[in-house]
Amino acid sequence: MTVEKLAKDLNLEFAAGENGSSRVISGVYICDLLSFAMSKAPKGSAWITIMNNLNLVAAASFADVSCVIICHGIIPDKAAIEKANELGLPILLSNLPAFETGKAIYLS
Numbered sequence: 001m002t003v004e005k006l007a008k009d010l011n012l013e014f015a016a017g018e019n020g021s022s023r024v025i026s027g028v029y030i031c032d033l034l035s036f037a038m039s040k041a042p043k044g045s046a047w048i049t050i051m052n053n054l055n056l057v058a059a060a061s062f063a064d065v066s067c068v069i070i071c072h073g074i075i076p077d078k079a080a081i082e083k084a085n086e087l088g089l090p091i092l093l094s095n096l097p098a099f100e101t102g103k104a105i106y107l108s
Contacts (some may be wrong), residue, residue: 001025001108003067003090006046009108010101012069012092015076016084023066023090028105030098034059041065046105048098054079061087069094071101 004021007014014021026044031037034055041047041063048069049056057080060068067090070076076084076091084091094101 003046003092006067006105006108007090007092010094010104012094015070015091015093016081017067017088017090019085020067020088020090025066028102029065030102032098037065038062048094048101050074050098052076052080054083056080057083057087057089057091060084060089066090067092069101071096071098 003023025046027042029041029045030048032049037047038059043064044066046067046069047065050072052070052074069092071094073095
């Protein structure tokens with residue numbers, strides 16, 4: 001599944017990185033600890049989190065995830081949006097909690 005298809009199927013809004021929407025998602029990883037995500041998020045996964053700052057983008061880039069989904073209606077800060085756009089890293093927004101977002105991906 002591509003990031004674009006996931007966003008469409010789950011009605012997720014792009015906060016940044018829409019030019020990376022053709023990336024393929026190979027799995028899902030849910031975590032709010034940056035150090036864990038950097039070392040354990042599978043390459044190509046959709047990373048679900050509540051983190052919303054510039055460090056999120058650095059960790060996502062290091063882990064080489066296909067996209068980040070920020071849940072609970074949290075909005076990323078301006079620096080994170082700018083850097084994600086620069087890197088072509090899709091950041092999607094979900095109003096659901098992390099578990100419910102992951103469940104929706106699984107069921108889609």
